[in-house]
């Protein structure tokens with residue numbers, strides 16, 4: 443093989459690698475489903491949210507609350523202690539199908555009902 447041919451085949455191999463890499467990055471770059479909730483006086487502003495997502499999507503729940511000692515997503519059993527007035531983020535892959543309640547505790551309030559479609 444000539445030097446030129448070797449160089450070309452190396453370049454082709456590199457391109458193939460780069461191509462595979464970017465394809466992988468694209469699937470990894472699917473944006474999370476964002477669910478934003480603001481809580482005032484212990485109640486969700488605009489009422490209880492009822493988002494629906496497809497199974498295996500990445501879900502990002504962002505809560506800003508003026509009250510409460512815990513934010514709790516049932517079923518997935520994710521608990522976070524909010525800092526009052528700051529963003530509390532729950533991010534997870536929706537591996538379980540069903541309907542799940544997102545609650546504020548102490549004081550208690552239903553913030554959202556998340557439906558995960560199989």
Ligand SMILES: [Cu+2]
Nearest residue numbers: 514516545547
């Ligand atoms: Cu709870």
